[in-house]
Amino acid sequence: MWLNECKAGIDLSLKRMNEFKKEWKQNFKAIHVGGTNGKGSVSHFIAGAISKKYKVGLYTSPHLQRVNERIKINGEEIKDDELESYRWLCKYNFTYFEALTAMALKYFEERSVDYAVIEVGMGGRYDATNIVEPEITIITNVAIEHTQWLGDSVEKIAREKAGVIKGAPVITACKGKALEIIKRIAKEKGSEIYVEGKHFKWSRYHNGFLIESNEKYFIKPKMNALYQGSNIAMAVKALELLDMEKDVIIEGIESVTIPARMERIGRFIIDGAHNPAAIKALVMAMEEMKIEPIVIFGAMKDKDVKKMIEFLLPMAKKLIVTKARNDRAMEPEKISEFHPSIVAKNVEEAIEIAEKMDGDIAIVGSLYLAGEARSFIKSKNFD
Incomplete structure (x- = not known):
């Protein structure tokens, strides 16, 4: 597998991705999902609903068993021979994650997806995914993690994660100092911001979740752990902004299963x-x-x-x-x-x-x- 020939480790720089961008054309609407926890779940919920009406790419990380899991279109993983066909990306001297990101973006371009849900790998500002121009940006939450790369405080990490804000609407469940920083950067970039607890809410209801946003939704997901409430609420708000119908939102989210989430x-x-x-x-x-x-x-x-x-x-x-x-x-x-x-x-x-x-x-x-x-x-x- 050519991916194993790529540079190991983490190199937070967009230099190589910007070179790749010269021969990549974004021909789809992107939803860019960052934050500390819940990124993968939010990404799957959004893609699950969009797939009921459109062709949607989904790029997540890491994988559990096979690298193919990271790149999907309408739930179908990229095939081994398709993975191999992107060997030419070696010319950029990418890191492993950069190579995977470039491959996903090129694959979605070539397969003419309508939408792509792109999960940030680490941080945001210098993450390889940060060459996309989003329709919607999500920053799930901010907690202390990856301190040697992102900083040793919530404020420093929040600034790194807010580096994905580019003028598109921002959805977040951040609180406290992290929220203050994200609000400030959203204002600087001209992004409208939607905050959990103010613009949308969730609560446990019977054996599911009640989401209150533009409308009320009772959602009984297969992934029913308490911590999914916030993730589902953010996904609902994003889907509303994409003008998805209520029944499509509910059916799509309820259909999603992700391994290793309780x-x-x-x-x-x-x-x-x-x-x-x-x-x-x-x-x-x-x-x-x-x-x-x-x-x-x-x-x-x-x-x-x-x-x-x-x-x-x-x-x-x-x-x-x-x-x-x-x-x-x-x-x-x-x-x-x-x-x-x-x-x-x-x-x-x-x-x-x-x-x-x-x-x-x-x-x-x-x-x-x-x-x-x-x-x-x-x-x-x-x-």
């Missing part, structure tokens, strides 16, 4: 929550459902693992720590220094240990961990 497979609950804010939201969702699981946890070295474990402990019957097969993964022995835990050398061993215990088993801390666990569980028919 996904249940038998006794297992798999979630890609990978920073303290996401873990906190997951714990609240588990508490609402009265789930007290055995927790299998693994995370990347650059995460605030101490805080993630602090949030997990009150709900965890037992804590098993492990690592994904990823160079960035923290060693389980290091994780166990934050709290006494059962140490497993890999995901398979962690699952086999948990399987001998009674109760639900939650696998959290990293999308890489979630992907490996999901593959192993399905291969062993634990479900």
Whole structure:
């Protein structure tokens, strides 16, 4: 696979993408989705609804099992031979993520999609996706993450994420200082801004969500974790701005499923929550459902693992720590220094240990961990 020949690591610069832009023509309406948590869910909800009426591309990251998952048109993944046909992009000396982004944009152009929902990789201002000209920009929320690249405060990170604002309407669920910064930059760029709690609202209603925006929507999604309420509300507001009909919005959002978003497979609950804010939201969702699981946890070295474990402990019957097969993964022995835990050398061993215990088993801390666990569980028919 030619993608593996690309430069490894992160290089926050738009130099190479701007060179690529000279031979790429944006012939579709783009919805650009940034923020710390919920980007993937919001992107899937919007694309799911648009696909009921139009041809829509969807670009998300990272993938769980196959790189093809990142690039889809109306739910269908890019094929292996199509991936291979973009080898010519090597001439730009791209990083891995830049190459994937350029390929997605070129693929959507060549397949003449009507819309493309583009998820930011990291940050915003210098992210490879930031060469698109959006119809709508979404900044889901801002939390401390990727501090070595984005800054060590909410304010600094908010400024980086607000770098995707270009004059198109902005939708956000940000609060506090992050919201102040996003409002200021939106005003500077001439963007109208729609804020959760003011311009649209959500609440738990029966076994779904009540969304109040231009209209009222009762949505009963397949992905029904409490933390999806805000994501669905932002998607609804975006779809309203795109003039989608109410029944299309409801049907589209209710049809969406995404692996590793509080996904249940038998006794297992798999979630890609990978920073303290996401873990906190997951714990609240588990508490609402009265789930007290055995927790299998693994995370990347650059995460605030101490805080993630602090949030997990009150709900965890037992804590098993492990690592994904990823160079960035923290060693389980290091994780166990934050709290006494059962140490497993890999995901398979962690699952086999948990399987001998009674109760639900939650696998959290990293999308890489979630992907490996999901593959192993399905291969062993634990479900």
